Amino acid sequence: MSNFGLYEERIKDFNWSIAEKELEYRDGNVLNIGWYCSDRICLKGKAGKTALIYEGFGGIKKRYTFNDIRIAGNVIGNFLRNLGIKSEDRVCLFMDRIPELYLSFLGGLKIGAIVQPLFSAFGEESLFIRLENAQTRAIITQSKHLSKVRKIRDRLPHLEFIIIVDHVITKKLESREIAFSLHESAPVENLEIFPATAESPSVLHYTSGTTGQPKGVKHVHYSIIAQYLTTKWVLDLQEDDIYWCTADPGWVTGTSYGIIGPWSLGITQCVLDAGFSAQTWYKFIYDNKITVWYSAPTAIRSLMRAGDEIVREFNLSSLRHLASVGEPLNSEAVIWSIKMFGKPFHDTFWQTETGCIMITNFPGMKVKPGSMGKPFPGITGVVLDPKKYEPIIEPGKIGLIAFRPGWPSMMRNYWNNEEKYKEKFVNGWYLSGDRSSIDNEGYFWFVGRDDDVINTGGHLVSPFEVESALLEHPAVGESAVVAKPDVINMEVVKAFITLKPGFSPGPDLELEIMNFIRKKLSPLAMPQAVEFMDKLPKTRSGKILRRLLHAKEWGEEIGDISTLEND
Amino acid sequence: MEDIKELIRKYVISEYLDEGEEITYDSPLISSGYVDSFSMVSLLVFLENKFKIKIPPEKATPEAFDSVNKIVELVNKYINK
Numbered sequence: 001m002s003n004f005g006l007y008e009e010r011i012k013d014f015n016w017s018i019a020e021k022e023l024e025y026r027d028g029n030v031l032n033i034g035w036y037c038s039d040r041i042c043l044k045g046k047a048g049k050t051a052l053i054y055e056g057f058g059g060i061k062k063r064y065t066f067n068d069i070r071i072a073g074n075v076i077g078n079f080l081r082n083l084g085i086k087s088e089d090r091v092c093l094f095m096d097r098i099p100e101l102y103l104s105f106l107g108g109l110k111i112g113a114i115v116q117p118l119f120s121a122f123g124e125e126s127l128f129i130r131l132e133n134a135q136t137r138a139i140i141t142q143s144k145h146l147s148k149v150r151k152i153r154d155r156l157p158h159l160e161f162i163i164i165v166d167h168v169i170t171k172k173l174e175s176r177e178i179a180f181s182l183h184e185s186a187p188v189e190n191l192e193i194f195p196a197t198a199e200s201p202s203v204l205h206y207t208s209g210t211t212g213q214p215k216g217v218k219h220v221h222y223s224i225i226a227q228y229l230t231t232k233w234v235l236d237l238q239e240d241d242i243y244w245c246t247a248d249p250g251w252v253t254g255t256s257y258g259i260i261g262p263w264s265l266g267i268t269q270c271v272l273d274a275g276f277s278a279q280t281w282y283k284f285i286y287d288n289k290i291t292v293w294y295s296a297p298t299a300i301r302s303l304m305r306a307g308d309e310i311v312r313e314f315n316l317s318s319l320r321h322l323a324s325v326g327e328p329l330n331s332e333a334v335i336w337s338i339k340m341f342g343k344p345f346h347d348t349f350w351q352t353e354t355g356c357i358m359i360t361n362f363p364g365m366k367v368k369p370g371s372m373g374k375p376f377p378g379i380t381g382v383v384l385d386p387k388k389y390e391p392i393i394e395p396g397k398i399g400l401i402a403f404r405p406g407w408p409s410m411m412r413n414y415w416n417n418e419e420k421y422k423e424k425f426v427n428g429w430y431l432s433g434d435r436s437s438i439d440n441e442g443y444f445w446f447v448g449r450d451d452d453v454i455n456t457g458g459h460l461v462s463p464f465e466v467e468s469a470l471l472e473h474p475a476v477g478e479s480a481v482v483a484k485p486d487v488i489n490m491e492v493v494k495a496f497i498t499l500k501p502g503f504s505p506g507p508d509l510e511l512e513i514m515n516f517i518r519k520k521l522s523p524l525a526m527p528q529a530v531e532f533m534d535k536l537p538k539t540r541s542g543k544i545l546r547r548l549l550h551a552k553e554w555g556e557e558i559g560d561i562s563t564l565e566n567d
Numbered sequence: 568m569e570d571i572k573e574l575i576r577k578y579v580i581s582e583y584l585d586e587g588e589e590i591t592y593d594s595p596l597i598s599s600g601y602v603d604s605f606s607m608v609s610l611l612v613f614l615e616n617k618f619k620i621k622i623p624p625e626k627a628t629p630e631a632f633d634s635v636n637k638i639v640e641l642v643n644k645y646i647n648k
Binding site for chain 2: 057058096121144147273274275276277278279280302305306456457487492507508510511514515518523524526528
């Protein structure tokens with residue numbers, strides 16, 4: 001029997017107080033996610049239970065109990081506090097998926113800092129934009145990423161502390177750099193926990209829009225109420241489960257469901273930081289007897305491509321529940337998972353801004369392959385008419401996915417960007433930026449984005465950010481960036497480029513431009529195709545017509561081109 | 568053969584590794600995190616440009632790109648076609 005039970009029963013008289021009661025939280029109490037995910041679990045008698053099973057490059061394995069993560073969080077919190085880090089100071093976590101990343105998340109929250117996890121594959125410019133915007137005071141990183149921080153630190157006056165968790169003593173520390181070794185630090189049994197309340201800020205994740213720079217999505221400690229209950233009901237985590245969330249905590253799934261959800265429930269979770277290959281992943285599931293697996297369509301499609309034979313080399317019968325997030329899960333992937341694992345992947349839909357799962361195929365509920373499922377109890381989800389912004393009643397008609405604000409993990413604002421925040425609300429609805437239809441049984445069916453943001457492998461990439469970076473390449477005159485269809489990643493970045501005089505198009509220049517963006521922004525933002533053009537399509541007022549290029553890539557109708565610039 | 572191997576090894580070091588990092592011909596590239604699945608595309612473009620070959624997308628798998636030796640094996644299948 002699943003934790004969730006019957007949908008019809010759960011939506012009757014639903015109230016988030018269900019989670020508050022289970023977490024023994026009362027309105028006005030202290031509510032600190034760092035404490036809830038470690039100290040509270042220990043107080044519940046699970047101090048000796050395994051919290052984290054870690055496997056890194058070269059087969060390095062580590063295990064931590066809930067008491068270990070409690071003490072490690074204390075050690076890191078104490079270290080930060082002794083540096084002078086105060087509540088609401090921004091502390092960036094810029095690490096691969098090593099244990100220190102997860103433990104620093106707890107430590108930062110325990111002292112009331114706002115943790116700002118960033119994807120460690122970001123290049124220096126992506127890192128700079130986000131640290132500058134947040135006026136981040138400290139960054140916790142690894143030696144391997146230090147060169148990126150060093151390149152930008154002089155442009156970041158607010159960045160006082162660069163903390164290196166694996167510093168090699170023979171290498172010289174430079175200005176603002178501090179070595180910190182978790183394992184060589186004395187244990188801190190008791191730490192004064194910052195008395196955060198429901199609305200105290202907790203996590204700052206960055207996400208991309210069509211225009212402007214990335215936006216910092218501010219969450220608060222009360223988000224745990226929604227993350228706890230959605231983990232319990234949607235991911236169906238139960239006491240003896242061994243859970244694996246494949247997401248990186250540089251993105252919201254990796255914190256909401258790769259840290260807060262499972263640990264607030266006292267569940268053992270696994271982390272694999274050893275790159276992707278079908279062999280490695282299946283072996284990891286087999287070795288750890290993983291029971292609940294939360295992954296992404298891109299990964300699932302890559303596993304499908306690796307073939308069926310390799311699945312049969314491993315006994316994966318421990319798996320009992322599968323879920324997926326990041327982009328729509330195609331019906332072929334659902335059908336394949338039923339064939340190979342004996343159970344379907346359950347699609348979940350949500351966003352950095354929502355903080356928790358909003359629409360999903362629930363355990364025990366009929367899965368319609370290719371559909372997003374139904375809204376979580378307590379979530380009012382609709383599709384809106386794109387002109388009137390009123391709910392569409394007619395089944396099958398496409399509209400904008402929108403939610404009535406008010407759930408616990410809803411973002412509280414975009415960091416220092418009230419204007420963009422306000423743009424997300426119309427007629428009292430939060431606009432997700434995605435389009436779908438709803439069928440006559442209430443299931444949502446994803447259609448696509450309502451803007452130019454590129455969803456590549458479940459990560460949002462802003463065309464504006466890539467176009468801006470492209471213009472810094474000496475050969476690039478003008479650029480336009482759009483999504484290109486891709487079998488594995490759903491969409492990838494494609495750049496249309498005109499060259500400055502003196503430069504000639506060719507495969508070597510294409511590769512040079514790809515690598516330029518990969519290093520400057522990130523591998524995700526790297527154009528996987530570059531097309532050189534004599535001129536870009538523009539309106540008479542000189543605005544680049546990105547939609548025309550998008551339509552060309554997707555084989556769609558070009559639409560009204562009356563505003564197109566004439567030769 | 569040795570030239571191809573060394574050419575690819577040097578390219579991987581210069582483009583994907585941090586300063587001071589080294590790899591051998593057998594060092595894991597994908598499963599060690601030096602090259603991720605997105606970056607693999609630029610490595611594929613490099614191989615296709617350099618050796619004037621076309622590697623079908625279904626053959627450009629993480630497993631086939633997981634070391635310099637494996638990449639050489641893949642390139643050799645297409646180099647004289």
